[in-house]
Amino acid sequence: MTRKVRVRFAPSPTGGLHLGGVRTVLYNYLYARRHGGDFVLRIEDTDQTRFVEGAEAYIFNCLDWCGLTPDESPVKGGPFPPYRQSERKALYREYADKLIKNGQAYYAFDTSAELEAMREKLKAAGSHSLQYDHRSRMNMKNSLSLPAEETQKLLDDGTPHVIRIKINPGETISFTDLIRGDLSFDTGNSDDKVLVKADGMPTYHLAVVVDDYLMQISHAFRGEEWLPSAPVHILLWKYLFGLDAMPQWAHLPLILKPDGNGKLSKRDGDRLGFPVYAMDWKDPNSGELTKGFKEIGFLPEAFINLLALLGWNDGTEQEVFSLEELVDKFSIDRVHKGGAKFDFEKAKWFNHEWIKRSSAARLAPLVKETLEANNISNIEEDYLYKVIDLVKDRCTLVPDFYTQSSFLFERPASYDEASIKPKWDDAKRDYFKTLADTFRSSTGFSVEQIEQQFKQLATEKNIKVGELQMIFRIMLVGSKMGPGVFVIAEMIGKEETVGRIEKVLSIL
Numbered sequence: 424m425t426r427k428v429r430v431r432f433a434p435s436p437t438g439g440l441h442l443g444g445v446r447t448v449l450y451n452y453l454y455a456r457r458h459g460g461d462f463v464l465r466i467e468d469t470d471q472t473r474f475v476e477g478a479e480a481y482i483f484n485c486l487d488w489c490g491l492t493p494d495e496s497p498v499k500g501g502p503f504p505p506y507r508q509s510e511r512k513a514l515y516r517e518y519a520d521k522l523i524k525n526g527q528a529y530y531a532f533d534t535s536a537e538l539e540a541m542r543e544k545l546k547a548a549g550s551h552s553l554q555y556d557h558r559s560r561m562n563m564k565n566s567l568s569l570p571a572e573e574t575q576k577l578l579d580d581g582t583p584h585v586i587r588i589k590i591n592p593g594e595t596i597s598f599t600d601l602i603r604g605d606l607s608f609d610t611g612n613s614d615d616k617v618l619v620k621a622d623g624m625p626t627y628h629l630a631v632v633v634d635d636y637l638m639q640i641s642h643a644f645r646g647e648e649w650l651p652s653a654p655v656h657i658l659l660w661k662y663l664f665g666l667d668a669m670p671q672w673a674h675l676p677l678i679l680k681p682d683g684n685g686k687l688s689k690r691d692g693d694r695l696g697f698p699v700y701a702m703d704w705k706d707p708n709s710g711e712l713t714k715g716f717k718e719i720g721f722l723p724e725a726f727i728n729l730l731a732l733l734g735w736n737d738g739t740e741q742e743v744f745s746l747e748e749l750v751d752k753f754s755i756d757r758v759h760k761g762g763a764k765f766d767f768e769k770a771k772w773f774n775h776e777w778i779k780r781s782s783a784a785r786l787a788p789l790v791k792e793t794l795e796a797n798n799i800s801n802i803e804e805d806y807l808y809k810v811i812d813l814v815k816d817r818c819t820l821v822p823d824f825y826t827q828s829s830f831l832f833e834r835p836a837s838y839d840e841a842s843i844k845p846k847w848d849d850a851k852r853d854y855f856k857t858l859a860d861t862f863r864s865s866t867g868f869s870v871e872q873i874e875q876q877f878k879q880l881a882t883e884k885n886i887k888v889g890e891l892q893m894i895f896r897i898m899l900v901g902s903k904m905g906p907g908v909f910v911i912a913e914m915i916g917k918e919e920t921v922g923r924i925e926k927v928l929s930i931l
């Protein structure tokens with residue numbers, strides 16, 4: 424029987440959501456949509472020491488911005504509530520008790536000083552492993568090493584304790600990863616992970632397995648950094664629910680530093696000057712702000728697109744994909760095994776492509792915001808759309824719309840006089856004076872008309888058009904950049920064009 428596809432993204436709300444996290448969301452989302460399944464967002468907040476104010480709301484906001492809204496979540500609800508692990512605390516206990524009853528887990532009463540002493544002792548003895556495991560557990564204070572009555576007494580006295588999984592050596596754990604194929608682990612290397620903490624909260628290891636079971640998750644896609652935890656999870660599946668119920672695993676490749684040298688970190692972003700978070704994240708404890716893709720002017724369409732291609736392609740040369748196309752083409756077996764290098768220049772290329780492909784209507788609210796931030800307001804909508812269509816090919820990030828179009832809204836604050844001066848003489852002064860008069864007294868002011876008058880006058884005065892055009896551009900724009908100069912003149916209108924010519928004549 425084929426199971427209904429149900430996937431989950433299970434973040435711990437401990438800070439900003441980085442590239443890798445959003446890519447995990449994306450692959451989950453695409454898989455669910457592709458297979459008519461459900462995409463669940465579950466908040467894994469059992470580690471209260473790592474709880475960070477605002478991090479959960481930040482995750483919801485990021486997903487909304489990316490357009491990857493879950494079908495079930497703490498805000499949306501769904502058939503398997505609650506979707507926050509801290510609210511499911513009571514649920515986990517029966518599974519821990521079952522493991523203890525079956526001898527697959529045990530109580531451990533060691534204090535942190537005793538744990539430290541164990542590590543010191545093992546270190547002194549030259550042991551290569553300092554873990555709480557099958558080698559060391561019988562020297563510790565737990566329900567395996569103590570007589571049953573003593574254990575009972577400690578429990579009755581309310582002695583603080585944790586519950587640990589009992590992992591025996593000599594067993595091989597095998598499973599098939601959808602990306603990596605068949606994998607095996609030797610249990611002899613695993614430590615007896617804590618499943619329930621002294622405060623009664625489960626650890627991630629127990630909670631993730633119980634919840635994937637109770638929420639009927641069919642496929643678990645997560646970052647490669649979780650691969651070392653897989654053996655413990657698989658053992659728990661085996662002990663608690665049977666391997667037939669277990670989801671299919673896919674451990675996604677790491678996103679690497681631009682030079683390929685290790686996992687991309689927040690610090691690499693700071694060092695190399697690019698964002699690694701989806702949106703601005705302000706750490707409430709340190710007050711430190713980490714810049715996000717959204718705020719520096721990426722479109723969510725581009726962000727999603729570049730993330731999809733960090734570790735996947737459809738087997739063709741195609742690079743630009745809409746979310747709908749990705750849903751249509753995504754397949755987990757085309758996800759690469761090796762890590763994907765993050766290249767910020769390439770990321771910007773995606774944004775540029777998306778800006779070029781987006782309609783003026785799509786871009787208008789973002790462009791308006793960026794112009795308003797630079798004190799350009801009260802913009803007429805028709806005019807804004809025209810401006811966007813005129814300059815979007817020149818913009819890589821949304822704020823580029825300001826630098827590429829400010830002269831279409833306001834007079835240049837300064838002029839590149841250094842470029843004009845070597846070419847400047849009385850003949851040119853006379854030309855531009857006459858040009859301003861010609862414009863002023865003509866009735867229309869269309870691109871064709873402007874160009875025709877401009878060139879005709881140049882012929883009459885016997886001056887090279889190229890030089891004049893460069894000067895005209897600086898008069899209107901302030902510098903040598905921008906779209907066609909006659910188009911600019913038409914856009915800003917006759918009065919303003921004449922005004923700008925005369926302004927520069929008065930300066931030179």
Ligand code: GLU
Pocket residue numbers: 432433434435467627631644645646649
């Ligand atoms: N809570 C884990 C995290 O923060 C989830 C890992 C998993 O998906 O199993 O990444």
